[in-house]
Amino acid sequence: MSRASERCNVTRKRRFRDHFEAIKALHRLQERSTRDTVPQRVYECDACEGWHLTSQKVWGETQQGPTQR
Numbered sequence: 001m002s003r004a005s006e007r008c009n010v011t012r013k014r015r016f017r018d019h020f021e022a023i024k025a026l027h028r029l030q031e032r033s034t035r036d037t038v039p040q041r042v043y044e045c046d047a048c049e050g051w052h053l054t055s056q057k058v059w060g061e062t063q064q065g066p067t068q069r
């Protein structure tokens, strides 16, 4: 397999190497973007162990939320 790329194989999203990088990009987009759907938050991806941006304000059905007991 090739080395980790800038893009996630699972989500096809831009991959950030850590939380700080993702937050920086998130803020940049929120400042610049004029679209309705701008990323709202960042999350750590289990598949690529990187970080992605999402426009979902809350966890959807396809995302694992906080562990419930």
Ligand SMILES: [Zn+2]
Residues within 6 Å of the ligand: 008, 009, 010, 011, 015, 045, 046, 047, 048, 049, 050, 052
């Ligand atoms: Zn990923």
